[in-house]
Amino acid sequence: MLDFFTIFSKGGIVLWCFQGAGVTESFTGPVNALIRSVILQERSGNSSFSHGGLSLKYKLDNEFELIFVVGFQKILTLTYVDKFINDVQLRFRDRYKNELEQKGALKLLNNSFEFENDFKVLLSVAEESSKARGPAGMRTFEQSGKSQKTVKSMIETKGGDKGKEQGGKKNKNAKKEAPAAQPAKGDQDKASASGQKMVENGNQSLTAEEILQKNREEFFRKHRPGASEKPSKSPKPQKPKGKQNRVWNNGGSSTRDLDYSDKNGNGSPNGAEQNLEAQFDPEMQPASMKGDLLSVEYESSDEEEMEEEDEEVVIRETSKPSSKKGGGLFGMLKGLVGSKSLTREDMEPVLEKMKDHLIAKNVAADIASQLCDSVAKKLEGKVMGTFTTVASTVKQALQDSLVQILQPKRRVDILRDVMEAQSQRRPFVITFCGVNGVGKSTNLAKISFWLIENGFTVLIAACDTFRAGAVEQLRTHQRRLNSLHPPEKHGGRPVVQLYEKGYGKDAAGIAMEAIAYARNQAFDVVLVDTAGRMQDNAPLMTALAKLIAVNMPDLVLFVGEALVGNEAVDQLVKFNQALADHSMSDKPRLIDGIVLTKFDTIDDKVGAAISMTYITGQPIVFVGTGQTYNDLRSLNARAVVSALMKA
Amino acid sequence: MAGSPFEPYIESLRQQLEEQDPVFLIGVIVALAVVVITFFLKYFLTSKTVRTSVLLVGLCDSGKTLLFSRLLSGKFKRTQTSITDSSAPYKAKNDRGSTWTLIDLPGHDSLRPQYLEKFKSAARAIVFVVDSAIFQKEVRDVAEFLYVLLTDAVITRNAPALVVACNKQDITMAKSAKLIQQQLEKELNTLRVTRSAALSSQDGSVGGSMYLGKKGKDFEFSQLPMKVEFVECSARGSKGEDGGDADMELLEKALAKL
Numbered sequence: 001m002l003d004f005f006t007i008f009s010k011g012g013i014v015l016w017c018f019q020g021a022g023v024t025e026s027f028t029g030p031v032n033a034l035i036r037s038v039i040l041q042e043r044s045g046n047s048s049f050s051h052g053g054l055s056l057k058y059k060l061d062n063e064f065e066l067i068f069v070v071g072f073q074k075i076l077t078l079t080y081v082d083k084f085i086n087d088v089q090l091r092f093r094d095r096y097k098n099e100l101e102q103k104g105a106l107k108l109l110n111n112s113f114e115f116e117n118d119f120k121v122l123l124s125v126a127e128e129s130s131k132a133r134g135p136a137g138m139r140t141f142e143q144s145g146k147s148q149k150t151v152k153s154m155i156e157t158k159g160g161d162k163g164k165e166q167g168g169k170k171n172k173n174a175k176k177e178a179p180a181a182q183p184a185k186g187d188q189d190k191a192s193a194s195g196q197k198m199v200e201n202g203n204q205s206l207t208a209e210e211i212l213q214k215n216r217e218e219f220f221r222k223h224r225p226g227a228s229e230k231p232s233k234s235p236k237p238q239k240p241k242g243k244q245n246r247v248w249n250n251g252g253s254s255t256r257d258l259d260y261s262d263k264n265g266n267g268s269p270n271g272a273e274q275n276l277e278a279q280f281d282p283e284m285q286p287a288s289m290k291g292d293l294l295s296v297e298y299e300s301s302d303e304e305e306m307e308e309e310d311e312e313v314v315i316r317e318t319s320k321p322s323s324k325k326g327g328g329l330f331g332m333l334k335g336l337v338g339s340k341s342l343t344r345e346d347m348e349p350v351l352e353k354m355k356d357h358l359i360a361k362n363v364a365a366d367i368a369s370q371l372c373d374s375v376a377k378k379l380e381g382k383v384m385g386t387f388t389t390v391a392s393t394v395k396q397a398l399q400d401s402l403v404q405i406l407q408p409k410r411r412v413d414i415l416r417d418v419m420e421a422q423s424q425r426r427p428f429v430i431t432f433c434g435v436n437g438v439g440k441s442t443n444l445a446k447i448s449f450w451l452i453e454n455g456f457t458v459l460i461a462a463c464d465t466f467r468a469g470a471v472e473q474l475r476t477h478q479r480r481l482n483s484l485h486p487p488e489k490h491g492g493r494p495v496v497q498l499y500e501k502g503y504g505k506d507a508a509g510i511a512m513e514a515i516a517y518a519r520n521q522a523f524d525v526v527l528v529d530t531a532g533r534m535q536d537n538a539p540l541m542t543a544l545a546k547l548i549a550v551n552m553p554d555l556v557l558f559v560g561e562a563l564v565g566n567e568a569v570d571q572l573v574k575f576n577q578a579l580a581d582h583s584m585s586d587k588p589r590l591i592d593g594i595v596l597t598k599f600d601t602i603d604d605k606v607g608a609a610i611s612m613t614y615i616t617g618q619p620i621v622f623v624g625t626g627q628t629y630n631d632l633r634s635l636n637a638r639a640v641v642s643a644l645m646k647a
Numbered sequence: 648m649a650g651s652p653f654e655p656y657i658e659s660l661r662q663q664l665e666e667q668d669p670v671f672l673i674g675v676i677v678a679l680a681v682v683v684i685t686f687f688l689k690y691f692l693t694s695k696t697v698r699t700s701v702l703l704v705g706l707c708d709s710g711k712t713l714l715f716s717r718l719l720s721g722k723f724k725r726t727q728t729s730i731t732d733s734s735a736p737y738k739a740k741n742d743r744g745s746t747w748t749l750i751d752l753p754g755h756d757s758l759r760p761q762y763l764e765k766f767k768s769a770a771r772a773i774v775f776v777v778d779s780a781i782f783q784k785e786v787r788d789v790a791e792f793l794y795v796l797l798t799d800a801v802i803t804r805n806a807p808a809l810v811v812a813c814n815k816q817d818i819t820m821a822k823s824a825k826l827i828q829q830q831l832e833k834e835l836n837t838l839r840v841t842r843s844a845a846l847s848s849q850d851g852s853v854g855g856s857m858y859l860g861k862k863g864k865d866f867e868f869s870q871l872p873m874k875v876e877f878v879e880c881s882a883r884g885s886k887g888e889d890g891g892d893a894d895m896e897l898l899e900k901a902l903a904k905l
Contacts, residue, residue, distance in 0.1 A: 008726075011712065011730075011732065013712060014727060017725065028725070032728045036728060292842055400761065404757045407757040407758075407761075454841070
């Protein structure tokens with residue numbers, strides 16, 4: 001019933017494969033798609049993937065660097081697949097341990113792994129087990145868990161547990177204060193479990209007097225600090241450890257974090273210098289943006305700091321007050337020397353910390369957790385070298401995966417593509433979309449300045465027919481750009497022109513006319529500015545999708561600000577969804593690239609870059625770092641990741 | 648007997664040493680040890696044996712892993728997209744029988760930069776694998792990768808030999824090595840104009856700060872400081888089992904390499 005099963009090394013050599021009976025297509029394509037979209041994009045958290053009609057499940061073996069992939073038809077729901085993969089993995093490892101342990105690839109190449117028989121045995125076992133399980137019979141009442149519980153424990157009062165305690169306490173108090181009312185029930189109170197009568201008591205506790213008593217109790221409870229600490233008191237064994245320091249959520253874990261004098265010394269002089277430089281530019285020197293963009297600048301002198309942080313993490317882990325203090329130290333020492341393979345439990349605390357760290361750096365919450373899951377899957381079972389701690393391994397792996405996410409998955413070279421379009425005698429069309437107020441028009445002006453610097457002619461299409469002043473804004477930009485690059489210097493024709501049709505018209509129509517005009521007048525680039533819209537505004541999203549589907553631009557850029565937090569996920573998902581839903585063709589145009597704006601406003605909380613690239617899988621093409629024409633950069637993945645992992 | 652003329656000297660030396668302050672003696676010994684250790688480190692770190700790897704690079708799906716397998720074992724193996732590097736010692740088929748390490752790097756765009764970073768300083772030769780069948784569509788990507796390689800500071804400093812292997816010659820539509828060379832030269836010519844315009848007017852540029860070839864003249868591979876060669880090969884061979892073609896040219900190049 002399986003379509004195929006492959007075992008291959010992470011270096012790409014297929015060690016063994018099995019193709020189901022009657023399956024003629026090669027499985028290389030789907031498996032490559034699996035590798036590219038799941039493993040390389042760090043989505044390893046969910047272990048199944050569907051490609052066409054096939055559903056693929058996989059398992060990573062990090063100790064021997066192998067990948068096990070099984071593929072079957074999506075419509076079949078095979079329940080034994082997960083366990084089956086595990087069994088196959090264990091059997092393969094046991095059988096070929098010697099060959100796999102070799103570090104070089106030679107053994108892999110020279111051996112032929114005859115795994116057929118074992119595989120067939122395991123497969124038949126798995127299929128048998130899935131057939132053998134009939135529908136489970138219903139349990140009798142005695143077998144169920146319900147009969148084991150006492151009725152008292154099932155009484156739910158408003159305060160939950162406290163309520164139950166309270167109920168107990170209150171009943172006792174009620175007994176004391178209103179003995180006359182219920183002498184019989186008070187006696188029964190002493191017995192802890194007495195079935196029905198307790199239920200009655202519980203029910204009757206809601207009479208008026210008891211309600212008064214209960215409220216009085218609560219009032220006293222709240223205003224007596226001693227009593228309120230009782231239920232929330234930490235368990236007794238911790239008392240002899242002495243006073244525990246109060247842990248503030250935002251205060252960091254050591255007083256080092258609260259000392260901002262160093263940070264200010266390093267950070268702001270650079271920032272101040274940059275600002276001064278920008279101000280000293282007299283009217284944006286015309287030749288300053290030629291060629292490729294600078295990358296975002298960051299201090300990259302943080303390697304020493306990172307090592308210190310690693311040591312601190314190690315020390316902090318050993319000094320955490322826990323009952324297994326001695327064991328923890330020995331485990332740490334054992335981990336330092338000799339090879340230890342990583343397990344989930346080892347990585348849990350470090351991963352939790354890293355997740356919180358990422359979230360503090362403005363990465364969206366569920367993306368941070370997906371990333372940490374993926375890193376855990378990548379590292380599970382891996383053998384650490386000597387003198388490496390769990391924390392440093394996990395940190396390194398996380399850093400590598402972050403750099404991998406930020407690296408573009410295709411070539412990003414706008415100038416070259418514009419030249420290509422130029423040679424084909426058609427304009428290169430770029431469309432900007434995004435929510436309100438992220439900086440579409442400003443960054444459009446910056447990008448047109450950059451393109452003009454590199455000798456191209458630009459037509460700006462004002463398809464924002466809704467916002468007051470949008471067309472005038474673009475006209476002002478056009479005038480300024482033309483004054484910076486006067487037509488006399490560029491062959492007598494103005495380098496920037498604005499195509500507008502006023503307000504209230506259909507944006508898609510204006511865009512189509514603008515592109516036709518550009519083709520006639522031989523403009524090199526058309527920049528289409530659209531109105532900002534919220535992602536859950538259905539009619540506007542439909543209008544945007546129509547604009548893109550009808551005009552088929554060469555590049556659809558989503559403009560997002562770096563200040564956005566968890567919203568980025570929602571925005572991008574909904575934008576992509578709208579573009580996919582409302583396009584008529586079966587290959588819809590989705591977002592091709594991201595422009596990250598307002599990068600100068602975030603200090604080192606650069607997490608939005610990660611969220612956006614992770615969700616779409618598309619590269620960040622431009623980074624906007626200010627409001628003048630020169631503030632346009634390209635993304636430097638290493639710098640951003642080092643800022644992200646810093647302290 | 649030969650010891651006796653030396654003995655008084657040794658005695659006097661010993662007496663002198665004993666007269667000295669022990670702390671001073673320890674200081675002298677430590678300084679000597681440091682000097683010796685530094686000498687050893689320098690010798691070992693800069694020895695020529697560091698650069699003994701031949702890197703197999705190229706775009707995704709160009710056939711690097713299959714070439715790797717053919718060179719090492721001559722067998723045809725099915726391959727998938729690599730996500731890590733593979734390395735193995737390779738015995739060259741030349742008279743001297745020198746062995747180096749053959750390293751197969753992943754070609755996927757998101758993994759390329761970090762693996763290149765890791766291995767570029769150890770490279771003594773680079774084999775750049777090109778898919779000749781779909782070369783026309785991928786020209787710009789190939790050229791961009793080649794540009795990044797050639798303008799990298801470490802690589803221009805070490806100037807490892809570059810062999811461009813035009814793979815997949817068994818497919819009928821495959822372009823010849825000569826055509827590929829011409830196309831790449833044209834493309835690199837354009838690229839260096841767009842990329843280097845930024846370098847002359849701004850300081851502190853990103854990435855490679857090299858101008859390829861000579862200014863004012865069209866780019867040609869002969870203008871580079873390293874030896875560049877274009878060879879044709881087919882890792883798969885005509886039927887999937889033979890791959891005789893794969894080894895011939897490359898092996899001869901391997902012979903010529905030092």
